[in-house]
Amino acid sequence: MPDVLIVGAGPVGLLLAGELVSRGVEVELLEKRPATGAGSRAIGVHAPVLRALEDSGTTEALLADATRVGRGEARAAGRLLGEVRFDRLSTRFPFVATLPQAATEAVLSARAPDPLRGATVWSILPRGDAVHVRYGHAGRPAEASAPLVVVAGGSASRDLVFRPDAVRMHQYRDTYLMTDAPAPGTAPADLAVIHLDRRGVLESFPLPGGRRRYVAWDAPGADPDPAARVERLRTALAERGEAEASDSVTAAGAFGVRRVVAPRLRNGRIFVIGDAAHEVSPIGGQGMNLGLLDAATLAPLLAGWVRSGVAPQAALQRWEQRRLASARTAARLAGVNTSLGRSLPTLVDGMRRLAVRAMLTRPLDRGFARAYSMGLDRDA
Numbered sequence: 001m002p003d004v005l006i007v008g009a010g011p012v013g014l015l016l017a018g019e020l021v022s023r024g025v026e027v028e029l030l031e032k033r034p035a036t037g038a039g040s041r042a043i044g045v046h047a048p049v050l051r052a053l054e055d056s057g058t059t060e061a062l063l064a065d066a067t068r069v070g071r072g073e074a075r076a077a078g079r080l081l082g083e084v085r086f087d088r089l090s091t092r093f094p095f096v097a098t099l100p101q102a103a104t105e106a107v108l109s110a111r112a113p114d115p116l117r118g119a120t121v122w123s124i125l126p127r128g129d130a131v132h133v134r135y136g137h138a139g140r141p142a143e144a145s146a147p148l149v150v151v152a153g154g155s156a157s158r159d160l161v162f163r164p165d166a167v168r169m170h171q172y173r174d175t176y177l178m179t180d181a182p183a184p185g186t187a188p189a190d191l192a193v194i195h196l197d198r199r200g201v202l203e204s205f206p207l208p209g210g211r212r213r214y215v216a217w218d219a220p221g222a223d224p225d226p227a228a229r230v231e232r233l234r235t236a237l238a239e240r241g242e243a244e245a246s247d248s249v250t251a252a253g254a255f256g257v258r259r260v261v262a263p264r265l266r267n268g269r270i271f272v273i274g275d276a277a278h279e280v281s282p283i284g285g286q287g288m289n290l291g292l293l294d295a296a297t298l299a300p301l302l303a304g305w306v307r308s309g310v311a312p313q314a315a316l317q318r319w320e321q322r323r324l325a326s327a328r329t330a331a332r333l334a335g336v337n338t339s340l341g342r343s344l345p346t347l348v349d350g351m352r353r354l355a356v357r358a359m360l361t362r363p364l365d366r367g368f369a370r371a372y373s374m375g376l377d378r379d380a
């Protein structure tokens with residue numbers, strides 16, 4: 001029997017597994033996907049995560065593949081509204097490291113045991129001093145037990161631990177178009193650009209290999225046809241003066257946004273972390289980082305429990321309070337970003353520009369740079 005069984009080998013489950021194994025804990029990872037996913041979601045890794053993973057060498061490995069984004073500019077109709085200067089923050093890593101989520105997962109996999117792939121967990125039940133897990137694998141039912149179980153299976157695994165009505169969810173009406181594409185001759189490689197005008201937000205983030213991620217607010221109910229999406233994203237870029245980038249777009253995904261913060265992260269020997277416990281709008285890019293900090297801060301507590309056989313109750317309670325408070329803060333910030341990024345009538349858009357200008361002027365600008373790089377997280 002492993003000491004800790006982890007459900008889900010996404011970035012959060014992989015990090016927790018690696019952190020536990022490096023502390024001498026026996027871990028089993030169950031993952032329903034037969035292979036790692038190719039698509040990219042999270043691209044930004046923030047300073048508090050880089051600092052938390054420095055001692056293990058994970059930060060060095062992430063940075064070897066990453067682009068360092070030191071600055072962000074907010075623009076409207078080609079004019080500069082203000083700047084966010086991560087490079088002026090007094091932190092050990094004064095930048096946002098960008099790399100595709102698959103690359104982050106590859107780095108985290110190197111320290112984690114191989115997951116049992118194609119294993120879909122169906123139920124988790126506490127039984128005395130152990131937790132019993134039922135799952136399907138290779139078309140057959142299977143069972144496993146462990147003294148401690150951590151659910152890190154993303155939003156799809158929330159029902160394993162919470163009744164559907166126990167977790168409040170807010171579905172925003174906004175949807176966005178997104179692509180990662182080559183970026184010939186556009187902004188410098190350390191600069192993120194946020195275009196904000198009456199058509200809504202268009203974000204352009206640097207990625208390694210001369211690519212950029214483009215995310216554009218999309219009108220509710222717009223045509224879901226893939227070719228129509230590509231056309232709208234190209235138009236959104238061209239209208240903001242990014243003609244070359246517009247030509248390089250050949251595919252466009254779409255995503256909606258939700259806000260979820262679970263009421264609890266622990267029930268006895270069962271824990272829930274990452275997107276399984278909280279979802280925040282990707283507009284602001286903190287969801288994966290929140291989960292990685294859940295994992296990095298939980299690992300020493302679980303390892304201590306396994307070593308001593310005694311639950312560190314007070315430390316676990318403080319951990320749960322800190323992580324829930326951090327998730328609520330990130331969700332509020334992401335909510336503000338989502339509201340700020342909507343298409344608005346010209347007059348209200350003018351007021352928004354004034355507000356953004358004020359936010360990004362001294363002395364407020366430093367506070368916003370801190371907030372946007374997860375400096376408000378309780379474990380930052």
Ligand SMILES: Cc1cc2nc3c(=O)[nH]c(=O)nc-3n(C[C@H](O)[C@H](O)[C@H](O)COP(=O)(O)OP(=O)(O)OC[C@H]3O[C@@H](n4cnc5c(N)ncnc54)[C@H](O)[C@@H]3O)c2cc1C
Pocket residue numbers: 007008009010011012013030031032033040041042043044045101119120121122152153154155156157178255273274275276282284285286287288289290291
């Ligand atoms: C478009 C987009 C852009 C984003 N950009 C950013 C960003 O820039 N920065 C950021 O911090 N965050 C970002 N996010 C959020 C980020 O992708 C998630 O927060 C992150 O992937 C959560 O990691 P996780 O490991 O908790 O869950 P997941 O990544 O969802 O991984 C969970 C894993 O568990 C497995 N699983 C699920 N159910 C079961 C089961 N029953 N049994 C076994 N296995 C199971 C799944 O197959 C999956 O592999 C973005 C999200 C989106 C959609």
